Amino acid sequence: MHMIDNALLTATLSRAAFLLVFLTVVLSQPKERYLWHWLAALVGSSLGAALMMRFPANGEPAMAVSLATYFLFMISLAGSWSGMRLFYHRRIDRRLLGALLLLPLLTFALLDLCHVALHYRRLVITAACVIPAALTVFEIVRPASERLFSSIVVALAFAAYTVVLAGTSAALLLDLAPATLEGLNYPSFAVDRVASILVYFGYIAMAGERANRALRQQAETDQLTGLANRHGAQRALSRLETARTADPESPRAGVLLADIDHFKRINDTHGHEVGDSVIVAVAARLRGTVRNGDVVVRWGGEEFLILLPGADSAAARAIAERLRDAMIRTPVHAAGHDIPVTLSIGIAEAAPEGETLSATIVSADRALYRAKRQGRDRICVDDAEQGDSATMIRPLS
Numbered sequence: 001m002h003m004i005d006n007a008l009l010t011a012t013l014s015r016a017a018f019l020l021v022f023l024t025v026v027l028s029q030p031k032e033r034y035l036w037h038w039l040a041a042l043v044g045s046s047l048g049a050a051l052m053m054r055f056p057a058n059g060e061p062a063m064a065v066s067l068a069t070y071f072l073f074m075i076s077l078a079g080s081w082s083g084m085r086l087f088y089h090r091r092i093d094r095r096l097l098g099a100l101l102l103l104p105l106l107t108f109a110l111l112d113l114c115h116v117a118l119h120y121r122r123l124v125i126t127a128a129c130v131i132p133a134a135l136t137v138f139e140i141v142r143p144a145s146e147r148l149f150s151s152i153v154v155a156l157a158f159a160a161y162t163v164v165l166a167g168t169s170a171a172l173l174l175d176l177a178p179a180t181l182e183g184l185n186y187p188s189f190a191v192d193r194v195a196s197i198l199v200y201f202g203y204i205a206m207a208g209e210r211a212n213r214a215l216r217q218q219a220e221t222d223q224l225t226g227l228a229n230r231h232g233a234q235r236a237l238s239r240l241e242t243a244r245t246a247d248p249e250s251p252r253a254g255v256l257l258a259d260i261d262h263f264k265r266i267n268d269t270h271g272h273e274v275g276d277s278v279i280v281a282v283a284a285r286l287r288g289t290v291r292n293g294d295v296v297v298r299w300g301g302e303e304f305l306i307l308l309p310g311a312d313s314a315a316a317r318a319i320a321e322r323l324r325d326a327m328i329r330t331p332v333h334a335a336g337h338d339i340p341v342t343l344s345i346g347i348a349e350a351a352p353e354g355e356t357l358s359a360t361i362v363s364a365d366r367a368l369y370r371a372k373r374q375g376r377d378r379i380c381v382d383d384a385e386q387g388d389s390a391t392m393i394r395p396l397s
């Protein structure tokens, strides 16, 4: 057996093993269309490698075998590209996909009819392979809303394919490489061995990384309002806390706890679904009233935490007034009812070198409790600077 046969045989067997693993991944998430494209790509490259074993080392196989083999390799590269587009929620241009698959084969057959030397026919196929390989790299590196760590591995693999294919094309064009299978394939085999492993595992890692992110996002998001939930708030809290600890001169941060007044009555009068709509409307109003860098959290049932990085006490009070006014001015419209909603708000300030943010939230909660006790629809400030050891709770309205 030739060395090239050995190489092809082991490449084919290892591809078949990877394929089996990948198949289980696809079947576990059958709705992810990109996985089916990548599966087609992997099947294409496995069958292509198997068919290539039938190529004579120094000659040319039957035309049908050549075309079938090159078609499978085109499926492999074009499927990688189309799968990558679907992965990033991009539309696939069917005409481009068709051209990537068929144009090289048509050109190869046409050149054969015109008795063009094998050398140049193989050049056409090799050069055509560069396009989908480079496009796949482009789909990964172009700006996207989602950056996945594991995609780097796949991008590197396709960059290697692009370089080797382009290099082989240049060598064929300049007559530097023999058009024999051995001459053409030895450099690409070495790259293919490594790159195919990166691609197979990279695909699985990309799908897994995205699924993990989605799960984490889900766990940290309140499903009713779309705001961060208490669990999700921990990340923002530790980010702010780290910044405060690292820089003793860091700006203050305002902490507000806002609670809908007499919410139980709203539920009892209008029903739980209307109650839900009120919570959603209040969440949207809170989010719409604060700045982009501020953090709004659904802290509990009808309670919201608002973190205002950089806001001193006066700024936090002004924002709390704005929130309270926004609620008073416009009743919430839900299920045909205009429901008046008021908020009680507790404020505390995390001063530089002062208490931790978690402790500040406890202070804001104390101020909120006082606002409730004093009649609701009001703002109270837990102002440590006003007293010595005891904390002053000052109602603002």
Ligand SMILES: Nc1nc2c(ncn2[C@@H]2O[C@H](COP(=O)(O)OP(=O)(O)OP(=O)(O)O)[C@@H](O)[C@H]2O)c(=O)[nH]1
Residues within 6 Å of the ligand: 224, 259, 260, 261, 262, 263, 264, 265, 267, 271, 272, 273, 274, 275, 276, 279, 300, 301, 302, 372, 376
């Ligand atoms: N519809 C709906 N109700 C909720 C949700 N979460 C909590 N609740 C209800 O909110 C009500 C809160 O009642 P309380 O804690 O007594 O507070 P309140 O009626 O707003 O009175 P104060 O806060 O003292 O002004 C409870 O009846 C909870 O069942 C939710 O997601 N949807």
